[in-house]
Amino acid sequence: MKFFVDTADTAEIKALAASGLLDGVTTNPSLIAKSGRKILDVIAEICEIVDGPVSAEVAATDYDGMMREAAVLRAIAHNVTVKLPLTPDGLRACRMLSGEGVMTNVTLCFSAAQAILAAKAGATFVSPFVGRLDDIGQDGMELIDEIVTIYDNYEDFDTQVLVASVRNPIHVTAAAKIGAHVVTLPPNVLRMLYAHPLTDKGLAAFMADWAATGQTIA
Ligand code: E4P
Numbered sequence: 001m002k003f004f005v006d007t008a009d010t011a012e013i014k015a016l017a018a019s020g021l022l023d024g025v026t027t028n029p030s031l032i033a034k035s036g037r038k039i040l041d042v043i044a045e046i047c048e049i050v051d052g053p054v055s056a057e058v059a060a061t062d063y064d065g066m067m068r069e070a071a072v073l074r075a076i077a078h079n080v081t082v083k084l085p086l087t088p089d090g091l092r093a094c095r096m097l098s099g100e101g102v103m104t105n106v107t108l109c110f111s112a113a114q115a116i117l118a119a120k121a122g123a124t125f126v127s128p129f130v131g132r133l134d135d136i137g138q139d140g141m142e143l144i145d146e147i148v149t150i151y152d153n154y155e156d157f158d159t160q161v162l163v164a165s166v167r168n169p170i171h172v173t174a175a176a177k178i179g180a181h182v183v184t185l186p187p188n189v190l191r192m193l194y195a196h197p198l199t200d201k202g203l204a205a206f207m208a209d210w211a212a213t214g215q216t217i218a
Pocket of ligand 1: 006026027028107127129131132164165166184
């Protein structure tokens with residue numbers, strides 16, 4: 001399972017990349033707005049920190065505009081993944097870009113039918129938003145299960161399921177049980193994965209016992 005981080009905060013990305021556990025980054029227009037920086041500068045800096053796929057989302061909503069913006073974004077670095085909305089124009093742009101060998105991430109996926117379209121459009125990744133479905137009383141993880149099952153039925157569907165809008169560690173373990181390829185995590189959720197009170201308690205006890213021996217290792 002690959003771990004992407006869902007942020008445009010380059011200081012956070014640098015810190016998390018040092019763990020060696022980071023496989024990529026996702027951003028969206030809201031995260032870029034939150035950073036207060038220019039999208040081209042932020043994406044270029046992220047691509048220097050992380051060698052894996054870095055999703056940069058188009059802001060245009062029409063096919064020609066998306067293709068123009070995609071040309072600018074993909075020129076930033078080899079690992080830019082052009083993120084496109086799940087709309088007729090977005091999928092048309094996805095088909096074209098995928099044919100040109102550009103990595104693509106089809107975002108704002110909320111149904112299995114939409115995910116089938118993304119796979120047929122040759123998307124590298126499809127991003128179903130589990131948290132936002134949970135927010136409206138639907139089961140986001142059920143959608144992940146459905147999409148993974150459907151994709152497994154077809155050898156020619158190469159699209160990776162990128163679980164997005166993740167809110168807690170349970171989303172991560174549930175996605176892993178289903179066999180989703182990627183999860184994109186807000187930094188705070190990524191940090192939560194490390195935490196267990198028995199780990200802290202056990203370490204404190206080991207350290208106290210060790211100190212009593214008066215020994216050093218190095
Ligand atoms: C995915 O690519 C999106 O950037 C993100 O996961 C959306 O998460 P949110 O629903 O917490 O905004």
